[in-house]
Amino acid sequence: MRLYTYLFNGEERVGAERGGYIYPTEFGSMLDAIRSDEIRVSYENGIAVEKAEIYAPIPVPQRDVICLGINYAKHGAEAAQYNKEAFLRExxxxxxxxxxxxxAVAPGGIIKAHSDITERLDYECELAFIIGKDALDVKREDAAEYIFGYTILNDVSARDLQTRHKQWYFGKSLDGFTPMGPCIVTADEVAFPPKLDIKSYVNGELRQSSNTDYMVFDPAHVIAELSAGMTLRAGTIVATGTPEGVGMGFDTPKFLKAGDSVVCEIEKIGRLENTVEA
Incomplete structure (x- = not known):
């Protein structure tokens, strides 16, 4: 099932896509849908996907997004090229x-530039998974049962803030730094572990091209490790890291500029396009 958060009769609603149309469910929020035992769809009053006003699947996450750093080996190599002190290690x-x-920034929404505090704005196309039920002390072999679905997340980053503060939280948490969408694809539609092509483009130029099979630590590892003593609540978003090809990784870094178009694509999920604030 492909689930969207969209505008329906003047209100935020969760809808399911079929045949290029979004049909309303009973749920006013994706978090309610995630926590429910069943998602019922009324295949009436559909609206074409391209005509719908679509929001990020979880517009206001209840908790911070959990992120993985350097979870693709080649991204680790390019990160070390940019900052050896921070990244060149086992x-x-x-x-x-x-x-x-x-x-979260909706599909088609604006990435805030924050040009008053950063000059090194970067993109990171990532597969994110959403926890479907509270998870504690989960075994690796049972981890798939705790995933509700998958979406695309662009982990926009201010590299100069990361370097200055010697940590990632501030430089990745500015307002308008989390485009997400266009939908959540439920876990039953994606083989586990996910082996999906992942790509990003800036102004039409291919920047990243990899496959989620190249993750160093897969979702099963992440769920088993994090839930060993820490409860992961239903609705928690986990971003699994980005492959090589980010702006800082080029010999001459290619940071984002005002007006740039950034597209993230992941197989089976779709396309997330956003524009940097002019």
């Missing part, structure tokens, strides 16, 4: 950090 364990999201 990685026997997953790197976790959090990302504050005041409100």
């Amino acid at each position: 990685q026997p364990f997953a790197i976790y950090f959090s990302k504050r999201v005041d409100r």
